[in-house]
Amino acid sequence: MSNRNRVPPLLEPYVRLPPEASLTLLTGVLDATPTWLVVRYLDSLLGNGGRLQNTRGGNEDIMDNSNGTEDQEDVAVVLVSWMRDWEFWKTEARRGGGLDLARLAQQKRFAFVDGLTNLFAPAPSDKVAPPPTRSLAPQQQPTARSTVPARGPSTLPIRGPPVRTPAAAPQPLPAHPQTTSPTPAPGTTTLTSPSLPHAAEKITTLVTTLPSASPARKTVLILDSPSALLATTSTPASSLSSFILQLRSLVHSTLLVTEADLPFLSAAAQAAYGGVRGAYGEMAGKVTPVEAEHAAFVVQQAHGARLVISARGLETGVARDVSGVVRVGRGGGWDEEGESEVERDGVVAEMEVLYYVQADGGVRVFERGAGDVG
Amino acid sequence: MSDMVWYRGSFLGDSMWCPASEKLEDNEHQWQKNMGSSRKSPYPRYSRRWFEIGCNRCKCARFFSTGRHDEYLSSTMAFRKRNIGIGRTPTTSSEPLQGGDGDVPAVSESLRGTRPSPLTGQPTTSTGAYSLDSLLGGHAGLALGSSLFIEENGTTDFAGALLRYYAAEGIVHGHTVHIVGVGEQWVKELPGLVGASKEAEAMEGSSKKSAVDSEKMKIAWRYERLGQADADRASRVLPGRGPVSNASQGASAETDTTEQAFCHTFDLAKRLTLPADASINHIAISPNPSPSVSPLTAILQSLNQHLTTSPPNTVHRLLVPTITSPALYPPQTGNPEHFLQFFHSLRALLRQYPTRLTAMITLPLELYPRQSGLVRWAETLCDGVVELTPFPHLMDASNTSAESGGARGVEEHPQGMLKLHKLPVTTERGGGGGGSGVGDDLAFTLSRRKFVIKPFSLPPMEGDQEAQQGQAEGGALGKATKVDIEF
Numbered sequence A: 001m002s003n004r005n006r007v008p009p010l011l012e013p014y015v016r017l018p019p020e021a022s023l024t025l026l027t028g029v030l031d032a033t034p035t036w037l038v039v040r041y042l043d044s045l046l047g048n049g050g051r052l053q054n055t056r057g058g059n060e061d062i063m064d065n066s067n068g069t070e071d072q073e074d075v076a077v078v079l080v081s082w083m084r085d086w087e088f089w090k091t092e093a094r095r096g097g098g099l100d101l102a103r104l105a106q107q108k109r110f111a112f113v114d115g116l117t118n119l120f121a122p123a124p125s126d127k128v129a130p131p132p133t134r135s136l137a138p139q140q141q142p143t144a145r146s147t148v149p150a151r152g153p154s155t156l157p158i159r160g161p162p163v164r165t166p167a168a169a170p171q172p173l174p175a176h177p178q179t180t181s182p183t184p185a186p187g188t189t190t191l192t193s194p195s196l197p198h199a200a201e202k203i204t205t206l207v208t209t210l211p212s213a214s215p216a217r218k219t220v221l222i223l224d225s226p227s228a229l230l231a232t233t234s235t236p237a238s239s240l241s242s243f244i245l246q247l248r249s250l251v252h253s254t255l256l257v258t259e260a261d262l263p264f265l266s267a268a269a270q271a272a273y274g275g276v277r278g279a280y281g282e283m284a285g286k287v288t289p290v291e292a293e294h295a296a297f298v299v300q301q302a303h304g305a306r307l308v309i310s311a312r313g314l315e316t317g318v319a320r321d322v323s324g325v326v327r328v329g330r331g332g333g334w335d336e337e338g339e340s341e342v343e344r345d346g347v348v349a350e351m352e353v354l355y356y357v358q359a360d361g362g363v364r365v366f367e368r369g370a371g372d373v374g
Numbered sequence B: 001m002s003d004m005v006w007y008r009g010s011f012l013g014d015s016m017w018c019p020a021s022e023k024l025e026d027n028e029h030q031w032q033k034n035m036g037s038s039r040k041s042p043y044p045r046y047s048r049r050w051f052e053i054g055c056n057r058c059k060c061a062r063f064f065s066t067g068r069h070d071e072y073l074s075s076t077m078a079f080r081k082r083n084i085g086i087g088r089t090p091t092t093s094s095e096p097l098q099g100g101d102g103d104v105p106a107v108s109e110s111l112r113g114t115r116p117s118p119l120t121g122q123p124t125t126s127t128g129a130y131s132l133d134s135l136l137g138g139h140a141g142l143a144l145g146s147s148l149f150i151e152e153n154g155t156t157d158f159a160g161a162l163l164r165y166y167a168a169e170g171i172v173h174g175h176t177v178h179i180v181g182v183g184e185q186w187v188k189e190l191p192g193l194v195g196a197s198k199e200a201e202a203m204e205g206s207s208k209k210s211a212v213d214s215e216k217m218k219i220a221w222r223y224e225r226l227g228q229a230d231a232d233r234a235s236r237v238l239p240g241r242g243p244v245s246n247a248s249q250g251a252s253a254e255t256d257t258t259e260q261a262f263c264h265t266f267d268l269a270k271r272l273t274l275p276a277d278a279s280i281n282h283i284a285i286s287p288n289p290s291p292s293v294s295p296l297t298a299i300l301q302s303l304n305q306h307l308t309t310s311p312p313n314t315v316h317r318l319l320v321p322t323i324t325s326p327a328l329y330p331p332q333t334g335n336p337e338h339f340l341q342f343f344h345s346l347r348a349l350l351r352q353y354p355t356r357l358t359a360m361i362t363l364p365l366e367l368y369p370r371q372s373g374l375v376r377w378a379e380t381l382c383d384g385v386v387e388l389t390p391f392p393h394l395m396d397a398s399n400t401s402a403e404s405g406g407a408r409g410v411e412e413h414p415q416g417m418l419k420l421h422k423l424p425v426t427t428e429r430g431g432g433g434g435g436s437g438v439g440d441d442l443a444f445t446l447s448r449r450k451f452v453i454k455p456f457s458l459p460p461m462e463g464d465q466e467a468q469q470g471q472a473e474g475g476a477l478g479k480a481t482k483v484d485i486e487f
Helices: A035-050 A060-066 A086-097 A101-106 A138-143 A196-213 A228-232 A237-248 A262-278 A289-304 B044-049 B066-077 B079-083 B158-173 B184-188 B197-208 B220-226 B228-232 B246-250 B297-309 B336-352 B373-381 B394-404 B465-471 B474-485
Strands: A022-028 A075-081 A110-114 A188-190 A218-224 A253-259 A307-312 A324-330 A351-357 A363-366 B004-008 B015-019 B031-034 B050-055 B061-065 B114-116 B123-125 B147-152 B176-180 B191-193 B266-271 B280-283 B316-320 B357-364 B384-390 B416-422 B442-446 B451-455
Touching: A022 A035, A022 A289, A035 A075, A035 A086, A035 A218, A035 A253, A035 A307, A075 A196, A086 A101, A086 A110, A101 A110, A110 A196, A196 A218, A196 A237, A218 A237, A228 A237, A228 A289, A228 B336, A228 B373, A237 A253, A237 A289, A253 A289, A262 A289, A262 B373, A289 B336, A289 B373, B147 B158, B147 B336, B147 B373, B158 B176, B158 B191, B158 B266, B158 B316, B158 B357, B158 B384, B158 B442, B158 B451, B176 B297, B184 B280, B280 B297, B297 B316, B297 B336, B336 B357, B336 B373
Parallel strands: A022 A253, A022 A307, A075 A110, A075 A218, A110 A188, A218 A253, B147 B357, B147 B384, B176 B280, B176 B316, B316 B357
Antiparallel strands: A307 A324, A324 A351, A351 A363, B004 B015, B031 B050, B050 B061, B114 B123, B191 B266, B384 B416, B416 B442, B442 B451
16 A cells, blocks of 8 residues: 555644644754645645545545544635745645645635745736747646736736636736736735735635635635745744734634744754854854844744644754654643643654655655654 | 676666677667566566566676666667757657656757656756766756755855856757856856767777776676766666766767757866857846845846747756855845845746746855855755865865876865755655755865766775775875865
C-alpha cells in the first residue's frame, strides 16, 4: 500500500480539524519549508469528497478508522498565500494529497487568495495587448493562474466563488478590449496591493460568502507567510497581528505559516542566541527593523497559538532518507480545560519526529531511529 | 572473449561486462534487446525485473531493470538525443519518466536550450556550468521559472564566473539575456565557446592523460556521463541522466553541432563571438534616483515588457550581478522595502512565466551577511541558494603548483567551499535530504574551462606516510587546505 494520499499516522492526530477559534502555527526554515504540512492539513480537512477519483480505494478503511469522526465534518478552506501561487498549491495538493483543488473550489469548499502574483504589480501602465504569453500547452489554459493584468481592485469584480461559471467569466471585463490574459481560475482571488485593509476586505468577502452553501460548514483559514509583508513593506508587527486577529474572528480555526529562521528570531532572544551571533562578530547586537518586527510577530503568534508545529533541517547534517525534523509543541494558547477526550488520552502530546518528503510527494514521518518502518 | 572483464557497479544494482580486448566507444556499440536471453541475470532474485541488452559487435551485454528501461534507452542508446534541443526530437521527450507526475505542461517544441527535468518533467535549462546543473536537485538543470541566488564571501568573484557562464550559455542558445547594471563591455568579455568537435577532440586528447576521469577507468562507461559530483549524489536519485557536457562527448558527435547541446563548455580565456541576432537587453541602473523610488523597479519593468512583447517561444534569462554592491547600485538598494519587494515581484514574475524565465542573482556577503534578516528573506524568496566560500590565500599556492605541474596529475585543488542552502523546486516542496545535496560539504574549482563542484574531502592526515608520498609536492598544499578549513 502506498503512503501516498495519506496523512502519516504519527501526524494524523495533529492535522485534524482544530478546535474552534484556535490558531495553529506552522514554522519552517530556509531548507525545510512546511508546505508539505499544509498539504497534509488540506488533505485531512478536505479529504472526504475532494479526492481524485482514481486515488480512492485501498485507503478507505484506514481513513475511516483514523478520522471517522472527522469525515462527518463539513469543512471549507480559504488559503491565502503571499509566497506561493495557485499553480503550486494545486500541484502540491494533487501530488501530496490527491486533492483536486480546482474541483473543490467549484464546490465552494476551497478558495484561494493569491498574494504573490500582483502584490507589487510591476509596470501596470502599458499593457500592450500581447499574444497569449504564457502556457504553451493547451491543457494548461483552463487552469492558468490568475494573472489578471493589474487593473485596480475596483474594476475587478471577480471575487472568488460568485464568478464560477465559464459563461460569466468574460463578462466582468468588458471595459478592457485586450483581455488576452487568461481568466482567473475559479475560486481564486488576487491581491493587488500589499496593504492590510485591502487584504482584509478581500479575505472577509471570501470567508463570508464561502460557507453560504451550508450553514453548518466550518471554515478554516490558512495564511501562508503573511510575514512577507513585514519585510517587504513597512507594516509593523502589531498591525499584522491585529489583522490576523481580525481574520481569526471570522473563521472556525486558523493556520498560520511563517518563517522561523534563526536570523529572523534572534532579535527576540538576544541572550539565547548571543553565542551564535557572537560567532559572526560584526553582526552581534545589530538588529534591523526587519528582524525585530519579524521576531515580535512570530513570538506573539506563538503565544496565541494552540499548537506550534515547526519543521527544520537535521542538525547533524544531511541524510539521504531524512528531509528534516518536525516538532509539535503546545503554544501559549493551549487550553488545558478544553481538551477533548481524545486529547486527554495523550494523543496530542508534544512530539519530535523526523520526516522525509519523497520524490513523488508522499511523506513519511517516523521516530528517530525508526526510519524504515515509517 | 577469454579475457572478459566483469565490471561491477553497485550503482543501481546493475552490472555490465565488456570484452576488454575490444573496447568500443559508447556510441559504437550496436545494441539490441535480448528478450529471454539465456544469460543469467546477475540478480536471480529479481530476474523478472531485469532484461538484457546486448551488443552485436563486441558481444557485451548489460542488464537493465525494467523500471529503468526508458531511461536507459534514452540515456545510453538514443545516444545524443537526450542532448538535443527538444524541438528537434519531439519523440524522445514524450516518454513518461519515473517520478514525473505529468503535472507540468509539456515543453513547447520551439524552446531552445531546454529539456524536461527527469524528475518532474518540468522544462529546465542549463546554467552553463555543467557541474552546477547536475547538483540542482536531480533536475539536471535549472528549472525554468526559478531563480538562483549565489552568495559569495570575501572579495573574490567566483560568482561572477558562474554568471558569465550563465549568460554565455543563454546567448549560445539564443535566449534573451537581460543584464542588469554592468555595461556593454561585460558582454564582450563573456567566455568563448569551446566549440567545434575538432577542438573538443584536441582538448580531450591532451587532457586525457592528466584528467581525473580519464579513459582508463572504463568502469565509467556510465559514470562518465554523470559527471564528477553527480556520480556520487544525484545519481542515486537519478541514474544515468546527468547533463551530458558537450566537451566530453563532442569528439564523436559529428552529427550534432554544438548549438544543439544542452550545456556547453566555455573557456574563460577566450571571448565569445556574439551572434548577430543575439538578443541582449542591458538594463541600466540609475545612479541617483530619488531615495523614495526603488532603483530595482526598472529591472522588473523592462523584464516584464520584454516578456509580454516577445513571442511565447523565447526563453529569457535575467542576470543581476552583485546586487547591493555600491559599485553598481545606489545606496537605497539595501532598503528592505526596495530590496525585498524586488525579490517578491521577481518571484511573482517567475511564477507567471514558468516556462520562459530564469534568473541568476549574485550577492557579495561582505555588506549583508547571511545572518541578517534581509539576506535571509531574499533567500526565502529565491528558489535556489548557493553560497561560495573561497579559501583564503589558496590561489597563489594552486597557481604555483600548477606551474610546477606536480600536483595537477593528482587532483585539482579546490578553491573554496560551496554550499547549497536551497534547491529549486525540491526545497519548496518540502523535500530536503534524500541525496539532494543541501548542506553537503562541496568544494569548487574554477579553471579556465570549467567550474567543477565536487564533494569536499580532507587531504590525508599528516601521519599517513604512504598517502603523503602519494601526494608528493601536493603535500604542502594539502596541509594548507586542512588548516584553512579549520579557520
